[in-house]
Amino acid sequence: MISINVYPLPLHAENDDLSDFVAVVIDVLRATTVVVSAFAAGAQKVIPMLDIEQARQQKEVLEKIHGKGSVLLGGERKGIPIAGFDFGNSPQHFTSEKVAGKILILTTTNGTVAMYAARNARCLYAAGLVNAQAVVERLKNEKNIAIFCAGTDGEMTEEDFLLAGCLVSRLSRCFPQNQNRQNQYCRNHHAETAKQLWENLFFIDNNESISELKLIEFLRQSRGGRNLVALKLDADIMFAAKIDSIDSVPEIRL
Numbered sequence: 001m002i003s004i005n006v007y008p009l010p011l012h013a014e015n016d017d018l019s020d021f022v023a024v025v026i027d028v029l030r031a032t033t034v035v036v037s038a039f040a041a042g043a044q045k046v047i048p049m050l051d052i053e054q055a056r057q058q059k060e061v062l063e064k065i066h067g068k069g070s071v072l073l074g075g076e077r078k079g080i081p082i083a084g085f086d087f088g089n090s091p092q093h094f095t096s097e098k099v100a101g102k103i104l105i106l107t108t109t110n111g112t113v114a115m116y117a118a119r120n121a122r123c124l125y126a127a128g129l130v131n132a133q134a135v136v137e138r139l140k141n142e143k144n145i146a147i148f149c150a151g152t153d154g155e156m157t158e159e160d161f162l163l164a165g166c167l168v169s170r171l172s173r174c175f176p177q178n179q180n181r182q183n184q185y186c187r188n189h190h191a192e193t194a195k196q197l198w199e200n201l202f203f204i205d206n207n208e209s210i211s212e213l214k215l216i217e218f219l220r221q222s223r224g225g226r227n228l229v230a231l232k233l234d235a236d237i238m239f240a241a242k243i244d245s246i247d248s249v250p251e252i253r254l
């Protein structure tokens with residue numbers, strides 16, 4: 001049996017044994033988009049941390065080992081960059097000039113919390129719209145898949161659920177090529193709902209047809225998007241909406 005479970009919030013997975021699952025964490029706006037972008041720009045490692053002080057201490061410890069300037073701090077609280085950090089949480093700022101070869105320590109309000117919630121899975125990947133198809137390629141031969149949406153401030157958020165639906169929809173379309181796999185395939189209720197959301201928005205005549213403008217508008221109106229619009233961070237939404245622009249999948253090790 002192949003299972004795909006979508007969790008709209010990390011707490012929905014609290015009672016599930018995920019030791020045999022491959023997990024994907026989604027925080028489209030913006031934590032996992034940052035992780036994916038930083039890796040694509042050549043960051044050596046991204047270390048998620050829950051706490052700002054711990055992040056600062058970890059930087060000191062690692063710089064004693066790897067040298068001054070080898071570790072960068074990134075993240076936000078309430079969407080705003082943290083005092084003394086090298087970066088906020090705007091994915092387009094993580095350029096190869098700044099992050100190639102560096103260790104990045106990231107702490108965010110919801111995204112890094114979701115990564116810790118998924119830590120008992122067999123392995124853990126970061127997904128954004130930007131690497132959606134690469135994630136599908138990575139997962140399509142897996143048996144048990146758990147998709148964690150980070151949510152925003154304890155509430156489910158539409159942009160994460162939309163990407164979950166995109167992944168479920170694309171994964172489902174991988175299976176018909178192999179009849180045996182399709183017959184043994186099951187999704188939880190949230191996975192089914194997320195898939196329908198994606199297909200209602202981006203399917204024409206049974207084929208995926210993505211309008212980037214429509215995607216940007218959807219993100220702007222989502223819970224996470226409204227927060228960013230209020231902070232005049234529209235550029236981050238535009239970046240996060242560049243679907244399938246990155247073909248790598250960072251593995252998160254905690």
Ligand code: MLT
Pocket residue numbers: 027029030031032076078079080089108109110111112150152
């Ligand atoms: C988070 O982890 O809560 C987000 O990434 C929020 C943000 O980027 O502002």
